[in-house]
Amino acid sequence: DVKVTQSSRYLVKRTGEKVFLECVQDMDHENMFWYRQDPGLGLRLIYFSYDVKMKEKGDIPEGYSVSREKKERFSLILESASTNQTSMYLCASSTGGVGNTIYFGEGSWLTVV
């Protein structure tokens, strides 16, 4: 079974802190994604990566950055957390182009106070 692991399920951080959300996949997938999930808005793409050290902005990249130094790991970074970044963050991975199944992690609940 494909496994996408988000190491932190629940985090509480203070405004202005730097926050790292880590994601690891075990299926040698080229593509990795970070989505943000908010009630009534569904999932919105923050950033994605199609290869090591390659990244592209999604629909809502402001306030976020990413890092992909190894194929299996994709990190989401909040340089200076703000309360409006309180949300559920979902990591996902897939191989190939459109139509291939995307596998999701269980999510990281981030609360910024």
Added chain:
Amino acid sequence: AQSVTQPDIHITVSEGASLELRCNYSYGATPYLFWYVQSPGQGLQLLLKYFSGDTLVQGIKGFEAEFKRSQSSFNLRKPSVHWSDAAEYFCAVGIVGGYNKLIFGAGTRLAVHP
């Protein structure tokens, strides 16, 4: 611009009743369409997907969906709902040439009464 609309935010059905969740999309080309389910506290799991061919597609857990190009719809159905189907359901469209990016609808939360 590509978009996905799920008109129903919440739906409540009785166990054993039939279910239909609505999804409308806006996409310029032939769409790649997906339904995902998210159980409480969990990530998303793929239920089914449509690319081409037979417009009625079967998925896991007894779900099916029908693609209707004339209505730009991809509604999800199940003939008899079980209490374990209570979850949030997301419809999504895949972007061709976009490294497998998906655009999601806002989701429909399903509650099942015993």
